[in-house]
Amino acid sequence: xxxxxxxxxMLITTVGFAQTKNDRAIMEVDGVCMMCKARIEKAxxxxxxxxxxxxNVETHELKLIYDGNKTNVDTISKNIAAxxxxxxxxxxxxxxxNSVHPCCKYxxxxxxxxxxxx
Numbered sequence: 001x002x003x004x005x006x007x008x009x010m011l012i013t014t015v016g017f018a019q020t021k022n023d024r025a026i027m028e029v030d031g032v033c034m035m036c037k038a039r040i041e042k043a044x045x046x047x048x049x050x051x052x053x054x055x056n057v058e059t060h061e062l063k064l065i066y067d068g069n070k071t072n073v074d075t076i077s078k079n080i081a082a083x084x085x086x087x088x089x090x091x092x093x094x095x096x097x098n099s100v101h102p103c104c105k106y107x108x109x110x111x112x113x114x115x116x117x118x
Contacts, residue, residue, distance in 0.1 A: 022051070023068035027077065028060050030086040030106045032115040039100070043083040047076050 029040050037055050040062060044053035049070025055062045064076065077087040084092045084100040086107075097107065105111045 021068040023064075023066055025064045025066070025073050025076075027062050027064065027073060028088045029055060029062045029080055030060060031055070031057070031104065032106045032112060033057065033103055035101055036085065036104045036106065039083050039104070040080055040085050043080045043085075044076055047071050047079045050076060 031037065031040055034057065037057055040055045041053045044050050044055075044062065044064060047066075049067040050064060051067065052065040053062060062080075064073075066072075066076065074089065077090045080087055081090040081092040082096055084096040084098075084104075086092050086097075097105075103111065103114075
């Protein structure tokens with residue numbers, strides 16, 4: 001009986017440690033269109049540990065669900081900046097920004113005007 005109790009405690013402990021930690025975050029990411037949305041979400045999802053990434057074109061909010069044991073908001077921000085999109089904490093390099101499609105140049109006031117109301 002004692003062995004059975006010890007095995008049960010070990011199993012419960014193992015299951016407790018094996019659970020993942022689901023964190024949620026909302027971050028601002030610059031972009032202007034549906035191509036930006038696809039690029040931002042893809043960069044976030046490709047980050048190990050990210051389970052869900054949904055970017056809103058109108059509010060520029062990226063809603064994330066991720067495993068806090070595997071990644072964090074800074075790492076996700078770096079990966080998004082690497083594909084050309086600024087976040088509140090990390091600005092994309094000029095090289096990364098210049099790699100986005102011309103209609104996605106969110107720093108250009110004319111491009112922003114073209115996308116108003118979309």
